[in-house]
Amino acid sequence: MLIGCHVSTAGGLHEAVARGEDIGCDAIQIFNQSPRMWKPTAYGEEDFARFRDAMAASRIQEVVIHAVYLINCATDDPALREKSLTSLVQALTIGAGIGAAGVVLHPGSAKTGDVGEAIARCGDTLREALARTAGCDLLLEDTAGTGGTLGRSFGELSALLEAAGGDERLGLCLDSCHLLASGYDVRTAEALTAVLDDCDEQVGLDRLRCLHVNDSQTGLGSNRDRHAPLGEGEIGREGCVAFFSEPRFEGLPMIFEGPGVEGKGVVARDLEIAREMRTEGLATRAS
Known part of the structure; x- marks a missing residue:
């Protein structure tokens, strides 16, 4: 189980590795560009190589x-769909360049339209993004279910994967906060x-390649x-302990996105707490 958090790439992709090391990460999550802007960051092979070298060390x-x-990816607006596709292709290209385990994606929103049609549009966009790239997985994240967001249930996630063609590069990222918010009780082991x-019955846990372990307000x-x-x-503590000691999560990146105990950002103490929870859970399971 690889415990880590989201870190900044300010100053260059490789700087994210140093920041992760500073707070004791086994795994890190990054944005490939500003998360609320369309303009891509102009990374190239030199940036990728520097990142890979930093990771290796x-x-x-x-x-x-x-x-x-x-x-x-589910929009019925052609201009927004094209922007979404371009941005997703860029993320997957950078993911391949740095050897990422995958690109985590919020599938999109149906807004007030037909959910089935939105799933079909999303599937088409995902297929196209995969066709234009190679070497990096695309991981659909479950959502909290606000408004018309897609992926609020395992049934919807399964439908999205099917609509996208079921490619082996398609995977899943489960978020503990989103699970609880969308009605899945995860408060005990x-x-x-x-x-x-x-999830295994409807989607298949072989698709699970990353987790976001966040508590919920x-x-x-x-x-x-x-x-x-x-x-x-x-x-709560019992639920978080269950996540950090769940046998089926062994070997997967477990990303805590915050807020941390000292405020908005994640600090070393937060990862210490996560590891303490893991130790506690493993001891309980062994007793």
């Missing part, structure tokens, strides 16, 4: 990219086991994406 074993928030069994079924420090929210 560090304790960090995996990196994942989070695609920009503006992307809506037993509850998490049941949720994962459901809001309760079960709130449909609100509001993170809390680990163990201090509605998932």
Whole structure:
């Protein structure tokens, strides 16, 4: 289990590795460009090589990219779809260049339109992005279910994967806060086991390649994406312990996105807390 957090790339891609090392990450997550702007950062092979060298010299074993928030692969607006496709292709290209485990993507929104049609449009966009790239996985993230966002259930995630053609490069990133917000009870080890069994039946846990472990400010079924420090929210310590000690998550990047115990940013103490939770959970499972 590779515990880490989201880190900044300010100063260059390779600087993210140093920041991850400073706070004790086994894995890191980065944005490939400003998350709220369409303009891509002009990275090239020299940047990729410098990043790969930094990774090889560090304790960090995996990196994942989070695609920009503006992307809506399900849109019925042709201009927005083209922008979304271009941005996604850029993220996957950078992911391949730096050896990322995958690009995490919020699938998009149906807004007030037909969900089935939105899933079909999203599938077409994802197929095209995969066809234009190679060497990096695309990981659909479950959503909290606000408004018309897609991916709020395992059924929708399964439909999205099918609409995108079921390519082996398509994977899944589960977010603990989003699961709770969308109605999946993950507050105990037993509850998490049941949720994962459901995911395995509907999607297949062989698709699971990354996790976001975030506590939630809001309760079960709130449909609100509001993170809390680990163990201090509605998932609580018991639920977070269950995530960090779940056997089916072994070997996967476990990314904490914050806020941390000292405020907005994640600090070394947050990762220490995560590892303490893991130790506690493993001891409970062994008893």
